[in-house]
Amino acid sequence: MSPKQHRGEVTAEQLLDAALRVYAESGEQGLTVNAVTRASGVSMGSLYHHFGSLDGLVNALLMRWLERLLGEMVAAVEHADSARAGVGALVRMYLAFVQEHREVGLLLHSSRADQLGMRQARMLRDAQEARLTPLTAWVSGHVERGEVAPLPLSVLESLILGPVIGVSRRWLTLGDVDLDEAARVLPDRIWRSIRADPG
Incomplete structure (x- = not known):
């Protein structure tokens, strides 16, 4: 696996982990793109790149x-x-x-x-x-x-x-x-x- 692929996997994992944390703390209503990017420290562009949408x-x-x-x-x-x-x-x-x-x-x-x-x-x-x-x-x-x-x-x-x-x-x-x-x-x-x- 190339360093770029590894970074991509790490970023995707950060977003998934953050989404679960946000969901646990704020419920479905609080699960927004902004909340996930804030909690993960990952850019909105990366979220859309890896997953296409919330x-x-x-x-x-x-x-x-x-x-x-x-x-x-x-x-x-x-x-x-x-x-x-x-x-x-x-x-x-x-x-x-x-x-x-x-x-x-x-x-x-x-x-x-x-x-x-x-x-x-x-x-x-x-x-x-x-x-x-x-x-x-x-x-x-x-x-x-x-x-x-x-x-x-x-x-x-x-x-x-x-x-x-x-x-x-x-x-x-x-x-x-x-x-x-x-x-x-x-x-x-x-x-x-x-x-x-x-x-």
């Missing part, structure tokens, strides 16, 4: 953290010796991630992230295919082995992640959920909803 910067920030979250989700299920253990590991990992990275959780569960997901769902799925494929393979493998109910993968994804995302949003916005208690209770409840034998 939306481009925020989308890059979302993708950066979504990739990290998906990577941790894959690691959680890959080390589990059964479908039930994998569900438990996934739930605990997700809630711990949100608790540890509250500002990231706010961004990933924000209306802006929802809007991006609705507008560019196919592109996001394609961009994260390398991360999603191991999760899909993990679920499919347990369906084939008869541990998990033979439901469409989209339904299984909703049954597994829906409650976890709902609890995370509530903790992030209202703060009236005990995430440690949720980590104890949710795995078994979710497992009951997807296991092959409902008895």
Whole structure:
């Protein structure tokens, strides 16, 4: 990598880090080009050069953290010796991630992230295919082995992640959920909803 390319990567990282700090301190309304350039010490021209717009910067920030979250989700299920253990590991990992990275959780569960997901769902799925494929393979493998109910993968994804995302949003916005208690209770409840034998 040339020195110029390295400087470009460092500048992009400075802008991404600053955007997250500004978002954490000032929320979506405070996330402006001027606020990010002030917080990063990087010029407005550099922001536009690297990301094209504020939306481009925020989308890059979302993708950066979504990739990290998906990577941790894959690691959680890959080390589990059964479908039930994998569900438990996934739930605990997700809630711990949100608790540890509250500002990231706010961004990933924000209306802006929802809007991006609705507008560019196919592109996001394609961009994260390398991360999603191991999760899909993990679920499919347990369906084939008869541990998990033979439901469409989209339904299984909703049954597994829906409650976890709902609890995370509530903790992030209202703060009236005990995430440690949720980590104890949710795995078994979710497992009951997807296991092959409902008895």
